[in-house]
Amino acid sequence: MPRPFYILLAILALGAPQARAQRTEIARGIVYHDRNGNGRRDPGEPGLRDVRVSNQRVIVRTDRSGRYELPVTENTVLFVIKPKNWATVVDADGVARGYYIHNPRGTNKLRYGGVPPTGPLPASIDFALRPNRESRRFRFLLFGDTQPRDQKEIDYIAHDIVDQLIGFPAAFGVTLGDIVFNDLSLFPSLKRTLGAIGLPWFYVLGNHDTDQDVKGDELSTETFRRHFGPAYYSFDYGEVHFVVLDNILWKGPGYSGGLGPEQMEWLTNDLALVPPKQPVFLFMHIPLESTAERDRILALLQGRRTTFSASAHTHTQSHRFIGEAQGWHGSEPHHHLISGTVCGSWWSGAPDERGIPHATMSDGTPNGYSVVNVDGSRYTIDYYAASRPSSYQMSIAAPEEIEARASASADVQANIFAGSSRSTVQMRVGDGPWTPMEPVVTQDRTYMSLKELETSSTPPPGRRLPNASKSTHLWAARLPALGPGLHTITVRTTDMFGRTFEGHRVLRVR
Template sequence: MVDRTTLTRRETVAGAAALALLPQAAAGQGGAPAKGEAPGAGEAPGAGAGQVTGVVYEDRGGLGRRGPGDPGIPDVLVSNGRDVARTDADGRYTLPVGDETVIFVIKPTGYALPRDADNIPRFSYIHQPAGSPAGLNLRYAGLAPTGPLPASVDFGLTRSEERGDFEVILFTDPQPESHAELGFVRDTAVTRALGLGAAFGMTTGDVLFDDLSLYPRQNRIIGRVGIPWFHIGGNHDLNFEAPDARHSRETFKRIYGAPSYAFHYGGVLFLMLDNVHYLGAATGTPARGGRYEGRIGERQLAFVEAVLRETPRDRLVVVAMHVPLLTDLDPDSPGINTVDREALLRLLAGRPSLSVAGHTHTTEHHYLDASGRRVAEGAEGHHHHVLTAVSGSWWSGPPDRRGIATADSRDGTPHGFHVLSIKGAATYTTRYVPASDDAGRQMRILLESQFRTEDLARLPDTRLADLFGSPVPAESVGGTDLVVNLFDGGPRSRVRYRIGDGPWQAMARVRRPDPFVAALYARFAATKKSWVKAEPSSHIWTARLPAGVAPGCHRLSVEATDEYGRLHRDGIVLEVLGGESAPGRRI
């Protein structure tokens, strides 16, 4: 039985049993525990608290260090993860600092951050004199001792033109647990992202699936997209040998720097939050199991409040996190919802804002009031978008012609990613991009009659397309449902259909599993991860076909209006057979 208050790290959000755990490996390095707090709590000033000072400067020479001709940049924000300081006329700042603090610059519009060879932005300095605690016995290396705090912690920026119209690639949950699956990421989503012309990209958690040794190769692959790529951690990026949240991001910090941070681009504020609050090893399991909840925590909320205090109220704010603020799967589970979302939403109230998340391997849109509840249909509210997972159903499903798992998500959305489009630094849209479907379709259209998933066991040679398409015997048309999965649909989307030139008929949004994906998992059970099953989808529309459709071939057209009012069109051929001409009995 699964503990519904928390989820183990290798358990799925559906509450499946934990998978087999890998053996322990080499130890990390030394430190001290602190009271539980939100992820990144190791950054809190505490024992040994003092001050850090430094300069944010314009790196005119491109040397990566301040030269004699590099002026300081005034009015730039710098943070220790809680407090925020603004640089003076000479570019200098001062902040409180403790024995475990990450100091980072908040890039302003019109400047670029330095990047490494894999296009990972470098904007933070980790002050952890003792390094990662040796007693943790981390499987994946944490931080080496950083030594005494430098006399000046400086950050160099370069001038860069940034327009108010730009795009951002939004990945979540690529989640490869092997080199083979990392190849799937490379040959699907990353390949589709090449040439999109985005300003930058981000991955909102579960960069990997527990094996943190894959970070270097993952970074080399993503780096070839050729744009800055930001990362935040998911529950599968944790060091779960840690007893609590404080040291649960040691490997992530070594690879990427600050686990939560912010930056401006094109007049928009991006807040990158780590809301996977690690609670330690699960009771009765080996050290490679763990529990967590969705929680932003007091420290990060103080950081958000401080940054917003320095940000004009008409500035668009985009918040990225891993665990959704709210999900349709189980709105009461702290393992897949953010328990303190109300505190964040109250800080964002009155500002134009969007938040994005992943984690659930579903695609969802929610509109929330300042208390974190869904608003009435048509009412204004904060838009929270749960993104399509790059890995779909954790790389489950039969292989395609390339040998890559088809990976349809458990709500029926083909695996993929989203692109955020900003217009005039004030308005936005998102669009779904399938990672493997060359047709780029935005919906799946099915005909559902007497078929039952268990029939697959006795009909091993029946194609799924035959089970959910034409032909339909004339006497069965009135008992057939049209089912449309609008992959990126939500509560503001509308779907309608018509047969031939007949009148348009509205379809009803229902919460139910996608029958195609349910059948796919049943037919190809040996190709999926053990916990994967079809879950109720938030973007299914249905309608019963009218009786009396004449035998023959008819064009069945579908029109869908998405969350942003954009129109999508698709259709199928509805073939209706008369009694004598039917080639066989339809199941």
């Protein structure tokens, strides 16, 4: 059994005020090798030692027999922190089930059902693990806000994104919050749709995934818990330690970005058990820069060999490099990805031949998803536009036709969807010389033309697009003097990982 002083410390960690308000009990159980994969402990299935288990505040390790003890109150989620080369049970939709909700009275009077009463604390809360060989080289999917309003928009997700990913060779997928758009009754259908991809899937809580009929943050994740488990947790895969954070502080009504003291305590305890050389990847919904505990989170990551974090929420795409000016003192800036979203601009814009809106985001990025490729402590990121070939990495804005005498005064604008301040971009016309394009922070011209159509005498069908925002991945250059004829503009970019991509556009000169 774990040493008694661990339990004493764990009880103290729950805090005196909470201890007076709620009854505290001791949960006991075993983490075991599920040899036959049925999710139940059968005779002869041994316990697993040194596996971490948490009650969302403190973390203990199992003893040599696989046993653990943790204090629980009347609303606690216990979960196993999946170790490398092991897998938890997943359900038919790919959702990991390595957790247990203890809520004797339940919260099922909430609008979307909350958590049903779980009854008395079981005598033993056991967690099944099965061997899962994990390479240091793997990849995973990142989905920014899926955020459907109704079943029709879930069908958009199915045909614009999921159809092309069924059977995709990845280790798992992650949805970075705003799983739905306030209607939590859509959770089951959305889970089934993403489950069709055939991967284990991890979910981050978004501000549109909360129980909004409660006045404060404490019960705002109840329905999410019923469908997906704890709102914050961690797991190991390959060489990487992954942390999922809940940085939505619901204020009923409204919200802000933050973790709160209990989760911050858990995160401190979690990372204290992670060796400094092990890469740490964080997932959250609201960008790190808008999270109240940003500086404290960064302090916990200081001194680690490789760190990376990803969010969504803004319905734009941006790579942020957090350095000394923001309180980061690592040898390299901390890389934070604000991911483009599956629903793009909330399924706005004219529909295509399938009836699916183009959903271009306000910074000119097409809706889509990312693939993160991991090799030990190194990684690369690819962005894929929905229903487009993988080669579609940029849009190029230039005049359709221009007079020869005006060509040298015309600009070309390139939107490199996954571009960053570390990208280099060049342009040439025909077989001419390569010339550098300069980064500009402005609005995407192609997107602005779409907005102009909405105010024309013949506006396109579909929900109106949001107003254009300033893009962080635009480059511009002046055309050279050109003679009459058809010319090909080529834009070449090298990304932060050293990879090169090209895009083309033809131009008529008269």
